[in-house]
Amino acid sequence: MKNICVVGGGIAGLFAARVLAEKNYQVKVLEGAAEPGGLLRSFHGPHGQDFDYGTHVMRETGHSEVDALMFSHLSDEWRSFEILKTGSVAGGQLYKHSAFTNGNSLSPEDRTKVESEFLNCTPVKKELDSAKDYVYQSYGPTYSEKLFLPALAKFYGVPTEELHKNALRQFGMTRMVGFTSEKTHELKKDSWGDERLAFHSFEEGSAGLNNFYPRTGGIGRFITELRADLESRGVEVLCNQKIESVQVKDGKVSSLQVGGQSFDLDHLVWTLPVPFLHKMAGQSSPAKELKFRDVGLFYFTFEEPLTTDLYYIMNFDPDLHSFRITFYQNLKANNEKHFSCCVEVLGSGADIEKLSSSEVLEELKGLGLVKSEVLPVEEQKMTFPKGFPIMTKDFAKSSREGYDEAMKLYSNVSLVGRSAGKVFFTNDVLIDTYELLNSL
Secondary structure, three states, X not given: OOEEEEEOOOHHHHHHHHHHHHOOOEEEEEOOOOOXXXXXXXXXXXXXXXXXXXXXXXXXXXXXXXXXXXXXXXXXXXXXXXXXXXXXXXXOEEEOOOOOEEHHHOOHHHHHHHHXXXXXXXXXXXXXXXXXXXXHHHHOHHHHHHXXXXXXXXXXXXXXXXXXXXXXXXXXXXXXXXXXXXHHHHHOOOHHHHHHEOOXXXXXXXXXXXXXXXXXXXXXXXXXXHHHHHHHOOOEEEOOOOEEEEEEEOOEEEEEEEOOEEEEOOEEEEOOOHHHHHHHOOOXXXXXXXXXXXXEEEEEEEOOOOOOOOOEEEEOOOOOOEEEEEEHHHXXXXXXXXXXXXXXXXXXXXXXXXXXXXXXXXXXXXXXXXOXXXXXOEEEEEEEEEEEEOOEHHHHHHHHHHHHHHHHHOOOEEEOOHHHOOOOOHHHHHHHHHHHHOOO
């Protein structure tokens, strides 16, 4: 029986363990924090509310084997829904029908320019890696300069010239809402139009995949139930395990030194940044350290419902602090006496520290999400360092080089998760992890 160590107890690491457990391997998951799950966890508020660390909804991948492994452990506490009710903010306007950037928030003159420029754009070459160049060539200068690029600068805090095109995907900036609904349907019949245009409503274009959110316990319930399922299959999930060194012999990782203990292994599944693996193994790495944006989480609880039935809203307006707002009572769809939301803000820790909860609350009221006379019965603020990676072109290039170098140096290592630099969206990570490890 193979002895396999999985380093990292986030969703990629736990799912990797689930795939390997199905093959009856002896599996240990080593997590550095006190609990597994990363940001996919929850905490309990004083008024009985469950709060998540940001916006998290589980969604089927469409890959039958992956979905069977991911969701077979869900209890009756979970609700499923096909339509994800989302909105967006641009130009100070709340659009209640889609989380994509809304070009129709622009002035009539600018909308005319956007439509003309959009129709004159030609397909972008795959090798183009610049986010700024990709946006200009896909949508034209007006949309780029009025909406996309200011939003990218707000989210990442670096010049947009430095960003890789995958930086757009991290915030769902892969399509725009524009034209009339009828014209959009016509343009989406062409693959190049479909790639760039979003339907005007989340009610349209459903992929037929289910979303999941628990009625109680918050999204952390997923990790709790998955961990219990893993342990019932003989997987050891060990927390507070800090990697001290990686021992390599004859081109293979032979053991890990963790907290004075040695874990011997036949195969290593690594979900952390690749440069850290090289460092622990005493190797130099071509990969650069990934830079991050800190995340501020502002929680509010009210005694009356908020004014929207949306699940979450993306805020692309560079003049507003928030970048995403989640409405828990709508996700849970249960009858609670209190109603809560979470507002996420990106920035440096110092900038987040200066921002007050009252300023964030005023943004909610300015968008019409909270009535002007309503005050919260509870508010809370947290800062999470290194919450969102800054996807620069240099980092994407060095990540590929670091991955290639690791594959040459360690013949018994599988690199999975976002840090491997191959895929970013959670569902893509899960499918990639399954296809890589199912062949072991």
